[in-house]
Amino acid sequence: MEEVPLRITGVQTHDLRFPTSLQLDGSDAVHTDPDYSAALVILETNTELQGHGTTFTIGRGNEIVCECVKALQFLVVGKTLDSIVDNFGKFWDNMVNESQLRWIGPQKGVSHLATAALVNAIWDLWARRERKPVWRLLCDMTPQQLVNVMDFRYISDVLTKEEALDMLTIDPDVQKEREETMLKDGYPAYTTAAGWLGYKDEKIRVLCRQYLDAGWDEFKIKVGQDLADDRRRLQVVRETIGPERNLMVDANQRWDVPEAIYWMKELSEFRPLWIEEPTSPDDILGHAQIAKALAPYGIGVATGEMCQNKVMFKQFLQAGGMQFCQVDSCRLGGINEILPVYLMAHKLNVPVCPHAGGICLNEMVQHLQVFDYVRVSGSTENRRIEYVSHLSEHLETPAVCRGARYFPPQEPGYSCRFRPEALSAFRFPDGTEWKRLIRAGLARNTRAD
Missing domain, CATH: 3.20.20.120 (Enolase-like C-terminal domain)
Structure with missing residues (x-):
């Protein structure tokens, strides 16, 4: 019986924020009261496998990254994993140069953070299907396979495909x-x-x-x-x-x-x-x-x-x-x-x-x-x-x-999966920990989002 191709059927987004500002963890000369946050992406498939990816922010604005992921998801939903990774460099180039969404970048800012979350999730899914940590997936690839995941547009004056292969x-x-x-x-x-x-x-x-x-x-x-x-x-x-x-x-x-x-x-x-x-x-x-x-x-x-x-x-x-x-x-x-x-x-x-x-x-x-x-x-x-x-x-x-x-990690994937209890506690603003902090008047950086 022919194996059914692994297909991406949906994209979940989760706005996770952790109240690090309470102890000033992460504080610096410009970002004085950060709440370390993750715009989490979960790729659903036609199997039990999922791909998890994330991008990092420090609080307010994390919800904007999640919304941008939703704007980009049409580029991945419905596609098979093989159709993406068999020519991953071309897929990536098409993703960051989508004819309308590139206008709010291109290849920078919120749209690029959202791109990273989605692309990270694809790598996690790919590695899990291969039952390898991402580092080993990369190390086991041939030079040509590695070059095929890259896009050399705008950098060939410093790095050519031929040099990369070598x-x-x-x-x-x-x-x-x-x-x-x-x-x-x-x-x-x-x-x-x-x-x-x-x-x-x-x-x-x-x-x-x-x-x-x-x-x-x-x-x-x-x-x-x-x-x-x-x-x-x-x-x-x-x-x-x-x-x-x-x-x-x-x-x-x-x-x-x-x-x-x-x-x-x-x-x-x-x-x-x-x-x-x-x-x-x-x-x-x-x-x-x-x-x-x-x-x-x-x-x-x-x-x-x-x-x-x-x-x-x-x-x-x-x-x-x-x-x-x-x-x-x-x-x-x-x-x-x-x-x-x-x-x-x-x-x-x-x-x-x-x-x-x-x-x-x-x-x-x-x-x-x-x-x-x-x-x-x-x-x-x-x-x-x-x-x-x-x-x-x-x-x-x-x-x-x-x-x-x-x-080096030995578990399959990209090592960015949150524990289920973290999602229920720190999803903003309705997670149990955020509700507790808001009720107690301890949440420094909340507002009516």
Whole structure:
């Protein structure tokens, strides 16, 4: 009997929000009271299999992403999985260039966040059908299959299909050795959990000590609101972690270009490895100017979590505007757009250190970074993945991080499935936890949506 093709029959969306603003978890110089949120997409099929995907926001506006997913769903409902993935690059190109919806992008903003959620769900569905985690699905693909999921429009002046094929061709014995290394040793991680801007000095000190005791040796601290305050907080961190461990700082787009250069020169005595998002995430030449000015101080520029598409990444890399490439699993339009960024960064010798920490981001970027090690870079030198553990308890298969190392997931899919009780408690605004907070007058960021 002929097997019935797996077909997508419907799309669910869920506006999930977690009240992180109550403890100022996630706070920085610009986003002072975030409620970490997920626009969750569930692809229904003609079988028991589902595909789960998500994109990350920080509260208000999450509902707009969900509505945009609904506007895009006609592009996937009714299609078989094979009809999508057999020429995934073409499908992706058609999706982001739909003749009317592209006008509210193109390939940026809310429409691209919604695209990421849908595309992430397709990858999750595909991996589950193949009974593999996404990283292994990627690693098991041939160079031609990998190239077929990518779209090279607008980037062929830096990366051609032929170059991509060459980069992705690897000796099977070498690939097997790299996979075994990842499974045995894991991937290096750093923590941001001790450095949120709203935390008091003593809390920072206590958290740094806790992470040191757990084996962590790289710490990222938020900066940017007040120079004297930053100096004091960085002094607390340096005194606690010692002079040899890596310290990174993150301004979350707070400064103008001259201000960023001045501010970081003032903080250079604390020897930060990088300054993250020092200015507008769209200012490619401004980042390049900052990078040039700070190079004599040994401070690199890291950016990318709000870089809107592969074209901007191409230009950041060309201009020398990033010394650390911070892809985000949800800001770009899913894996199809992320893979060519990895290849461009590899060609131009810029290490990829993905943005994570937000709800589900740890879980998704671990797949990407393991793939990069196995099939592209073969190195963890000067590379690391961000890690923040809070909210991981709401996921079915949270990232496993031991001794400051991510260990590759073994369960099928893209690791972004929420526990059923998380959906019932944190769906906004009618989840049980939100109803409780609103009744108690504790919900800081609610309004009549």
